[in-house]
Amino acid sequence: MLEVPVLRWGKVYESMEKQPVVHFDTGEPMAFTHQATGSMVKMDLRKAQKARDALRQFSIPQLLEICTKAADLYLNATLPMGTGTLTPAEFCRIQSATTGLPEHMCAGNMRKNAFVLGHMGDVLGSLMRGLPFDILAKGYGKEAGRDVMVSYQANTPVLGAVLPNNSPGVHTLWLPAIPMQIGLMLKPGSQEPWTPYRIAEAFFQAGLPKESIALYLGSHEVGGALVSDCPRVMMFGGQQTVEQHHGNPRVSVHGPGFSKIILGDDVVDNWEDYLDLMTDSVFANGGRSCINCSSIYVSRHGREIADALAKRLGPVAPLPPTDPKASIAAFTNPQMAEAVHDQIEELLKGDGVTEMTAKYREGSRLVSAERYAYLRPTIVFCESPDAPMANTEYMFPFASVVECPEDRMLASIGQTLVCTAITDNEVFRQQLLDAIHIDRLNLGPVRTMQINWLQPHEGNIVEFLYRNRAFQDSPPPAH
């Protein structure tokens, strides 16, 4: 049986307690993971500077070269995984088996991670807005082509990350830390240790010093220690987690996206032109992601749009995760799926909200088995932004189509991670650009999950890990 150890700055640590990682359907153990503790994290944090020191033995271009090599290894090589090895196909199979994500989506996420890793030079260059990389490595330097001194100082020797179980694509977010010469302390999700371990192994095989990465599988106590003690932490969680850490400069929380599509008054009569865009935005990658669209705001035709989406998505039913046509992921905790289903049913009893998918779906939204459950795609029509579910996000393909006057939309949509707005109305476009509750703005026909990696995501990781401060090595001009 495969055993996945704790990695403490690259050194294997075998714990006294081990936890099984089980197949979501059969409950059969697929591997055993060794368990780190919060104490280990706190102790290792005291050695974190060594991780950064090891990375600083390499120039940023050298680290970028390692990233490129690691991308290829991650995508194509047979790599160690604890006491065993995994080919790319085996990796997808075991990831699917423990997370309930269809295998072809696992492969898709793998390609996504590899793409970002392989294009890390472009990503970092973009996030640094063209500044020479040497400014990060050296701590200061002149902007290219301008005699302006710039200084960036690392806020931390390492980035901590408390990672989720449900979306292997999010690992793209912490990858830039390595070429920025910042070490990694990662707590993988208990059902998805696979991606962080495989990326770490790919890095090591590509020449990255092992002491630059630590991996701690373990209980919530491990995440708690990272969040309380690590100078910079990235974490993933629900709305409650987001609110808990709001305003804490040490913690970057990635929570629900509440991503939206807005069709302006000037284009809404042509809504059918955007039906593919809306469908994909709601449905791609099993509808699990924070960048999947959860609400569509229109001033009219709401019921027709909802019906058209429902007609496409309502019939979608679960398929085995090995089926290349499988398009929705299982909930590995069936109670969670039942609770979501019950909550939706309760909210549908409210005024001004109608489920549109029911008539196109044979059977219940909830498809239960002993150890897992599926929730089938659900589209609701909300008569106004005040209706229940007008701004709701769930971990499956769910969206509300909300009728709302254009001049009330921005006041109604709430915090929005990705907003795709389609309008040629210059006044409305400017208002969208000015709306500070929208994080990523797509002003044009871009699917919400079509992410350009050269753009920052929920804050710029360069600014999270480094601070731009004043630096002078000679007196300024007289003034």
Next chain:
Amino acid sequence: MSNLDAAVKEAREALDAHTRETVQWHFSPETGSPFWLDKAKTYDFDPLKDVQCFEDLKKFPLFEDEWLRGGPVTRWAPKGLEGKPAYVFETGGTTGIPKSRLVYEDHWIDYEVFSHTLPDQYFPKGSNWLMLGPSGPRRLRLAVEHLAQYRGGICFCVDLDPRYVIKLLKKGKIKEAEEYKDHVIDQVLTILSAGHDIKCAFMTPKLLEALAMKLIDKGSSIAEAGITGIFGGGTEFSPQWYRFCREELLGPDVYITPTYGNTLMGLACSKPFDPADNYKITYHAPEPRAIIEVVDFKDYNKVVDYGQTGRVKLYTLTKELFIPGFMERDEGEREHPCPQYPWDGISGTRPWHEIAKSTTVGVY
């Protein structure tokens, strides 16, 4: 019959004799307490006649610690101890009326018994002690202080209020709880730096860890601070933590021994460290004064087989306190007797699974 079997048999006979003697004491009008004399009137058996061995204690209904709440606390005072100075120690009490135990000398006797299990090499006689734990209405401070004095030393104390910490944690005030911990550890650092020649300490795992890490941050260590022996307790003293503690917090020159106990029972010692045990911690109660059984979750009168899991059942049989079976809120595995302790032990102690999710453990 092996030497161990003979020792087990002998210990059992001593326990049976001690049980008879204790029951006679608590249920005789000349020596018993008002509480037990009244309680006896409700039983359908006569404790004075019908309890002849330890197994006969199962005739009593389970002891309910709720009985310990509120006054008058003197209802627990055995008439045979009338006139002796008494202490009252509390347990619980974060909200509501705490449970109170009347004590005369048990806390001294318990820790004197414990003292004989401590290796002099690491707990040198005559050296000074540090008590890093709750005082106030708890017995721990006085008990550890007596231990230090019994071994010829002086005890330096740092106070800690666990009820306040629990309140902070329940309100989600993690930052304030951490600040309180820092406040406590700062006091420890001050005492350790003051030239008091402290070599031995009582500390809980959480505070030991915090102290060790603070010393590491200062480029020092527990060993460099002069401490050579520590005893600690609590269900968070897991094998994994034990290993981490020995390998990473303390190093080879500092000895640590886990203990298990509470205000009602006293102090159970652990089997001495043996690399062959792979950090398994096995506790043995200080028989015959206190007894631990590991019992079936569904039948509290049935001891589970060796190696099997069950709930912790405590008995206290001293002249000051009689507890004929109390269901502790912990569980663990039943362990075999060993030469040092020729009676059953328990390993893997952890919060009882039925209440583990709702309990705040390890606050100090």
